[in-house]
Amino acid sequence: MNQNLKTFLSPFMYGKEIPSVAIAGPCSAETEEQTLATAQALAKIGIPVFRAGIWKPRTRPGCFEGVGAIGLKWLRRVKAETGIAVATEVATGLHAKMALRHGIDIIWIGARTTANPFALNEIAEILKEYPETPVMIKNPVGPDIDAWTGAFERLRRAGIHRLAAVHRGFSHFSPSPYRNNPEWSVAFELRRRHPDLPLIVDPSHIAGKRELVGPMAQVALDLGFDGLMIESHICPDCAWSDKQQQLTPDQLADLCAKLKIREDDAPSRELDILRDHIDLIDNSLIDLLRQRMEAAENIGVYKRHHEMPVLQEGRYRDLMEKRIAQSTALGLSETFMRRLFQTIHAESVRLQLLNDNECDGVQS
Numbered sequence: 001m002n003q004n005l006k007t008f009l010s011p012f013m014y015g016k017e018i019p020s021v022a023i024a025g026p027c028s029a030e031t032e033e034q035t036l037a038t039a040q041a042l043a044k045i046g047i048p049v050f051r052a053g054i055w056k057p058r059t060r061p062g063c064f065e066g067v068g069a070i071g072l073k074w075l076r077r078v079k080a081e082t083g084i085a086v087a088t089e090v091a092t093g094l095h096a097k098m099a100l101r102h103g104i105d106i107i108w109i110g111a112r113t114t115a116n117p118f119a120l121n122e123i124a125e126i127l128k129e130y131p132e133t134p135v136m137i138k139n140p141v142g143p144d145i146d147a148w149t150g151a152f153e154r155l156r157r158a159g160i161h162r163l164a165a166v167h168r169g170f171s172h173f174s175p176s177p178y179r180n181n182p183e184w185s186v187a188f189e190l191r192r193r194h195p196d197l198p199l200i201v202d203p204s205h206i207a208g209k210r211e212l213v214g215p216m217a218q219v220a221l222d223l224g225f226d227g228l229m230i231e232s233h234i235c236p237d238c239a240w241s242d243k244q245q246q247l248t249p250d251q252l253a254d255l256c257a258k259l260k261i262r263e264d265d266a267p268s269r270e271l272d273i274l275r276d277h278i279d280l281i282d283n284s285l286i287d288l289l290r291q292r293m294e295a296a297e298n299i300g301v302y303k304r305h306h307e308m309p310v311l312q313e314g315r316y317r318d319l320m321e322k323r324i325a326q327s328t329a330l331g332l333s334e335t336f337m338r339r340l341f342q343t344i345h346a347e348s349v350r351l352q353l354l355n356d357n358e359c360d361g362v363q364s
């Protein structure tokens with residue numbers, strides 16, 4: 001468990017250990033009964049923070065858009081009756097003002113708001129009055145690392161320092177088994193830029209399907225992320241939003257029991273040796289790529305002298321087919337190798353065009 005998540009949640013933990021599933025609750029608070037019953041069941045299984053959306057920004061019109069401010073009273077009852085901290089999403093300054101006045105412990109900025117600087121400024125303005133509020137910022141709908149990073153910078157400039165990131169995956173156009181593709185590299189890049197931010201994963205919104213939530217949660221822990229936020233509803237099939245991805249509190253307890261936590265020990269001697277090996281291989285790869293690009297540039301010079309076009313469709317298709325066949329025969333993944341060779345080829349073409357243009361520049 002990352003020390004930064006401990007600091008982020010410390011006001012609510014009273015010295016207790018933070019479980020991997022640190023935050024759980026329904027997608028939406030629908031009725032007082034559903035909210036209370038879900039919270040009581042989650043408190044029983046040791047969830048320290050209860051989440052429930054009351055203002056729901058929906059992608060398409062006509063869907064349930066949340067109960068609104070009345071839900072704040074229900075969340076207050078949750079806090080009073082179960083003792084667990086409560087979190088909700090805010091998308092405007094007014095939401096933030098109402099939530100904080102009603103004693104909401106943690107607020108989160110949803111995916112559709114993270115890339116909206118005007119909304120963020122409004123929320124930041126309200127937060128100036130409550131600078132100790134823990135705020136979680138979900139990644140934006142598309143994999144825009146600068147928008148995600150920018151949202152943190154905006155709040156930090158307003159003096160808000162208790163911040164955490166929530167990775168909930170990214171929208172996609174091509175078919176995918178997931179509602180939102182995980183694209184873990186974007187979360188890793190956020191971690192590289194902001195190593196101090198706790199990074200929580202929301203496998204519910206990534207998976208989109210109940211049966212994929214557990215495996216996705218395990219992947220998140222295996223990758224070393226700090227904690228999980230999972231949607232849970234007392235009766236998922238009756239839920240008014242995101243019914244396919246919610247788990248009952250019993251199913252969530254089962255998931256928690258099955259999660260394997262890898263020890264975060266200092267790297268061993270054996271691991272050091274394995275890593276040295278990888279470093280050597282990477283050095284060779286880099287040198288080979290340099291040689292390949294030089295060869296591509298030489299071909300570019302030849303094409304220019306013979307007034308041949310840079311891109312030759314037949315050669316490209318032939319090259320791809322051969323490389324993929326060689327790779328798959330060696331047990332390498334076809335998808336990976338196809339992507340790799342597409343990238344390598346695109347870079348060769350870029351270099352050849354660059355040299356073409358540079359020559360044009362000299363001539364003119």
Ligand code: PEP
Pocket residue numbers: 027028053057109110111112138168205
């Ligand atoms: C949610 O957490 O219920 C939600 C709306 O998530 P997101 O902003 O990630 O879509």
Ligand code: MN
Pocket residue numbers: 027028231241242
């Ligand atoms: Mn949801």
